[in-house]
Amino acid sequence: MNAIELRDIVKQYKTTRALNGLTLEVQAGELFGLVGVNGAGKTTTLSTVMGFIRASSGTARVLGLDPWRDAPTLHAKIAWLPGDVRLPDAQTALEWLSYQASVLKLELGKVRSLAAEWDVPLDRPMRTLSKGNRQKVALLRLLASDAELLILDEPTSGLDPVAQERLMIALRERAKAGATVLFSSHNLIEVQTLCDRIAVIDAGRVVREGSVSALIGQVQTMSVWSRLEIDPSVFQDWKLERVTATHCILEGAKLLEDAVPKLLPFGIERLEFGGMGLERLLEGAHRAGLEHKNGVKT
């Protein structure tokens, strides 16, 4: 069963198309990561899922409900952490959390024990808290809930490494207990280690989607050592980096199927295949998106 289903979502603002036919499925109980460069559409996607914005077209179902129309019902089942955590400056963390807990029907005792565990000062006005501590206050609200779906936008932003690790453990535990976790992050190592599946978003659409191991394990680079000098013009469909006259690195899709036959005339002495790191995957997806946008053959 899918916890989140977005189909052909378009979000058009006056002059900007933030989402451009985005399709995404997140299964229940999954740890799902959204990655993409700045402005790719990650936060807009999360805003759509949360019902903060209404899609211009396309269909969205979250836990079987329409996130825009059924937002109040849905919000009882979702715990949310925004990307840029801002909290009411004048209130203390305890005042704010008490208010939030009363509306969200959270146990204040649980919030207090989490605060002790996370070392969050509850009695100080939030304007005096560091960025990391404010992030922790917002995380307390999220972690104290028994929500079916956890949505986090850049959750580790501002957290120290110990807190980051603690959060990762907490999210894994929640997923193990059956909750679905959807989060966006720029921290690719975090995404790589935590997520079951990821989607790479670029220019408002999903350009790659799958399990992390499948995506980054795909043969995407190939080092070639040849007897004869390689003619770059033969390999215009790939990115070619010449190390020496007879050693080059090719990058792109369908290397085995299409590039290797073209290499045969140059006398292949050795081939080494490599997967692509998440950084390269992201960079490649973004580059392909730009080229597509500029009308260049990809």
Next chain:
Amino acid sequence: MNLHVFGNAFRTGRVGLIWYFVAAIIGVAAGGAGLGTLQGASGAAITEVVKQLPAPLLTAFKINLSSFTSPVGYIAARSLSFFVPLILIAFAAGNAGGVSQFIERGTIHFELSLPMSRWRWLLSRIGSGALGLLCIVGVATLALYAFASAEWWRYSVYGCAFGLLWLGIAYAVAAFSRERSAVTTLVFGFFGVQYLLSIVASINADTRWLENLSLWSAYQPEAVLLTGIPWGTVLMWCAIGLLGFGVALWQWQRRDLPA
């Protein structure tokens, strides 16, 4: 309405509300403080000076020459004609601007992710604003009561209706805005236009029709204290205020608020 949101809104605004109480008391007390002087030996001289003032200025401060020397006429001119309603408008703009401030400061998404409809959340904020308004008018009315025995309670009804009018206008503006300062500017800008229209209307007979366009022209506190509550005006203000709340709730419910 959600009582938790209502309570939190009222609690977080309590310090500001105390300042409005202080301003209302000072406004009324400062106005009433001159009453002794007016009724004393200098009274006739002051009245003569006031009579020399040009008509638009008399209109600006709603000074009625025939009743200026009476307690009701004097306090209506000194306090109720400008200072107290200004406090009510400032409170309305500030309270409604608090909603825009949630967007401006980026704290709105914690509120939007609460399990309640947007209109219910906003209605709770409006309810808290209306209660604050009631308290300010109540304090101002109690302060008025100290100066004379006229039927000051009437002002509590009249002041509340006037405040509701501006609270409705302010919330209608706030529901479209992303910044608190924009709400304040627009509400006071609108008030300024209404105020100017009422003054221009008093210049001569040719411009008198302009007072029909001004909500401020309909605000006549002295007449209320002397002759009774004009229920037609009160109902009209309440209706406009409620219409403003309706517009605010409609816009708030349908508005995109991206994270």
